[in-house]
Amino acid sequence: MSRKASENVEYTLRSLSNLMGEKRRRQPDSSAGSSAAAAGERSLISAESCSSINSQASGGELERAARRQFQQDESPGFVYVVSVFSALGGFLFGYDTGVVSGALLLLKRELNLDALWQELLVSSTVGAAALSALAGGVLNGLWGRRPCILLSSCFFIAGSALLAAAQDKETLLGGRIVVGLGIGVASMTVPVYIAEVAPPHLRGRLVTINTLFITGGQFFASVVDGAFSYLAKDGWRYMLGLSAVPAIIQFFGFLFLPESPRWLIQKGQTQKARRILSQIRGNQTIDEEYDSIKNNIEEEEKEVGAAGPVICRMLTYPPTRRALIVGCGLQMFQQLSGINTVMYYSATILQMSGVQDDSLAIWLAAVTAFTNFLFTLVGVWLVEKVGRRKLTLGSLTGTTVALIILALGFLLSAQVSPQVTLNPTDPSGQNSACTNYSYCNGCMLDPDCGLCYKLNKSNVVESSCVPVKKESTMAAAWGRCSNETRFKREELFWAYNFCPTPYSWTTLLGLILYLVFFAPGMGPMPWTVNSEIHPLWARSTGNACSSGVNWIFNVLVSLTFLHTAEYLTYYGAFFLYAGFAGMGLIFIYGCLPETKGKKLEEIESLFENRLCTCGISDSDEGRYIEYIRVKGSNYHLSDNDASDVE
Numbered sequence: 001m002s003r004k005a006s007e008n009v010e011y012t013l014r015s016l017s018n019l020m021g022e023k024r025r026r027q028p029d030s031s032a033g034s035s036a037a038a039a040g041e042r043s044l045i046s047a048e049s050c051s052s053i054n055s056q057a058s059g060g061e062l063e064r065a066a067r068r069q070f071q072q073d074e075s076p077g078f079v080y081v082v083s084v085f086s087a088l089g090g091f092l093f094g095y096d097t098g099v100v101s102g103a104l105l106l107l108k109r110e111l112n113l114d115a116l117w118q119e120l121l122v123s124s125t126v127g128a129a130a131l132s133a134l135a136g137g138v139l140n141g142l143w144g145r146r147p148c149i150l151l152s153s154c155f156f157i158a159g160s161a162l163l164a165a166a167q168d169k170e171t172l173l174g175g176r177i178v179v180g181l182g183i184g185v186a187s188m189t190v191p192v193y194i195a196e197v198a199p200p201h202l203r204g205r206l207v208t209i210n211t212l213f214i215t216g217g218q219f220f221a222s223v224v225d226g227a228f229s230y231l232a233k234d235g236w237r238y239m240l241g242l243s244a245v246p247a248i249i250q251f252f253g254f255l256f257l258p259e260s261p262r263w264l265i266q267k268g269q270t271q272k273a274r275r276i277l278s279q280i281r282g283n284q285t286i287d288e289e290y291d292s293i294k295n296n297i298e299e300e301e302k303e304v305g306a307a308g309p310v311i312c313r314m315l316t317y318p319p320t321r322r323a324l325i326v327g328c329g330l331q332m333f334q335q336l337s338g339i340n341t342v343m344y345y346s347a348t349i350l351q352m353s354g355v356q357d358d359s360l361a362i363w364l365a366a367v368t369a370f371t372n373f374l375f376t377l378v379g380v381w382l383v384e385k386v387g388r389r390k391l392t393l394g395s396l397t398g399t400t401v402a403l404i405i406l407a408l409g410f411l412l413s414a415q416v417s418p419q420v421t422l423n424p425t426d427p428s429g430q431n432s433a434c435t436n437y438s439y440c441n442g443c444m445l446d447p448d449c450g451l452c453y454k455l456n457k458s459n460v461v462e463s464s465c466v467p468v469k470k471e472s473t474m475a476a477a478w479g480r481c482s483n484e485t486r487f488k489r490e491e492l493f494w495a496y497n498f499c500p501t502p503y504s505w506t507t508l509l510g511l512i513l514y515l516v517f518f519a520p521g522m523g524p525m526p527w528t529v530n531s532e533i534h535p536l537w538a539r540s541t542g543n544a545c546s547s548g549v550n551w552i553f554n555v556l557v558s559l560t561f562l563h564t565a566e567y568l569t570y571y572g573a574f575f576l577y578a579g580f581a582g583m584g585l586i587f588i589y590g591c592l593p594e595t596k597g598k599k600l601e602e603i604e605s606l607f608e609n610r611l612c613t614c615g616i617s618d619s620d621e622g623r624y625i626e627y628i629r630v631k632g633s634n635y636h637l638s639d640n641d642a643s644d645v646e
């Protein structure tokens with residue numbers, strides 16, 4: 001039904017699908033149905049509008065027409081513009097965490113970076129993000145969401161300028177820290193901002209778009225890495241500096257975009273809040289929404305009081321304490337299931353599994369990043385269809401299975417690990433530990449050693465385990481594989497960090513499968529759910545804590561990956577992540593309630609139950625709350641009183 005045709009058919013229905021569901025329950029046969037439906041609608045829609053609707057539509061058509069009308073009315077383009085501009089923060093988060101692996105390949109050579117400096121350049125950003133995400137909570141509460149997004153774009157611009165112009169490694173470190181500060185503030189502010197401006201029926205989808213932008217940024221970074229890796233000099237400057245472009249766009253965009261109306265109401269700036277809410281909702285009547293937000297804030301303040309630091313109030317008030325545990329738990333399990341070992345080390349993992357060529361590994365890593373992006377898109381589509389809880393549970397179950405497949409792939413490769421057949425002696429007379437390994441697997445796991453071998457068809461022959469060169473892992477310190485041109489001429493192969501195996505494909509399959517399952521649910525849902533489960537007074541602090549937890553576990557898992565692999569072997573590491581993912585499943589099954597379609601103000605009540613029953617006791621799952629205005633009055637239908645309609 002077009003807007004024109006319904007000029008005076010303004011109708012409002014709260015919980016449209018509740019109502020329609022109720023109608024369906026009450027009409028066992030379809031003929032009775034249409035009159036019952038008509039009866040239901042008559043009481044709801046004013047007489048003059050009703051006649052126009054009824055003359056055009058049967059019950060089903062009416063539902064569709066009403067839904068179309070509702071969607072036209074309630075989803076003005078402006079809310080998408082606002083969401084996309086804020087989600088540029090997610091893009092930069094993904095780009096800056098993703099681009100560094102390729103940049104390091106070039107930097108290592110040009111600036112002669114040792115392993116410590118390489119680790120510093122990667123983890124300083126993640127560490128700074130953890131700190132600034134925590135600090136972002138205070139800033140969000142004090143200044144509002146908009147200034148925080150502007151601040152994060154400034155960090156991104158300054159950081160990328162520093163990185164692109166850096167002449168030494170210290171400046172590079174400074175630039176990476178500044179970029180990290182931007183990532184932390186953006187990662188906690190953007191989902192909150194989008195959730196606060198979005199209408200309930202679109203909220204999950206719009207917040208999930210932020211994660212789509214994160215994974216899009218990671219994919220774009222991997223393509224940029226691949227493209228600039230051919231540039232012998234200064235390629236890294238372009239890689240690291242390019243992120244200034246979206247940051248500048250975001251900064252100027254946000255100069256013209258509004259503050260979150262919820263934050264404004266909380267700060268008592270009610271006139272401005274009303275104006276902005278109406279602007280975001282396409283100048284429709286926003287009375288009901290405005291009143292509901294305002295009443296809720298007042299009630300919250302009465303219930304919880306305003307004394308003491310927010311975090312203490314959150315911890316002493318059971319519903320917010322539970323929400324905090326659920327939010328932080330989700331973020332912790334997201335990282336403990338190993339996503340960033342896959343995202344940051346995919347090229348290395350592929351090499352470990354036997355992909356020898358550097359650029360092939362980089363491009364295959366781009367394929368994995370693309371899979372992450374593509375399947376986050378599936379998440380955007382599914383989030384409002386199946387809901388947060390089912391999506392997260394399904395995703396984590398698949399992720400656990402994929403992790404087990406990855407582990408089994410490495411186990412299989414380890415078991416068919418080629419034997420070491422030659423034991424050359426060190427020319428310097430020193431006894432190297434490398435020459436003691438009898439199988440390639442042991443040799444590969446020792447960071448000081450590599451395998452030098454020949455191939456007879458696809459069989460490894462004449463293999464020896466020898467120390468790796470200190471300056472470059474591309475050749476051995478001595479012996480047949482010490483000189484690249486020589487060993488290429490003599491058809492020798494040098495395997496550092498991997499063993500030649502016919503099973504590399506299981507790893508690629510496992511990685512892809514992992515992302516296919518992880519990306520639609522466990523990737524975006526921790527961010528989406530966190531943006532919705534805290535009441536307004538606790539939202540900034542709650543999100544700051546959960547984002548902080550995300551970044552802290554990100555550092556822990558990604559920094560320890562190579563060592564974990566060294567001590568537990570690769571299959572051990574992936575079995576460990578599978579174990580964490582299994583624990584996450586139990587946690588989510590017991591604790592994560594469904595928030596789909598609920599107003600932000602209604603969600604607090606989901607946490608009134610004892611923790612770990614909230615998931616199970618959720619009876620509202622799948623209900624779709626929508627708002628339609630009845631001409632002349634705001635029809636108020638409580639969630640449970642659809643029966644009042646008839």
Ligand SMILES: O[C@H]1[C@H](O)[C@@H](O)[C@H](O)[C@@H](O)[C@H]1O
Binds near residue numbers: 339372
């Ligand atoms: O949700 C995101 C996404 O899944 C990214 O791919 C990952 O790198 C981030 O750590 C995570 O928070």
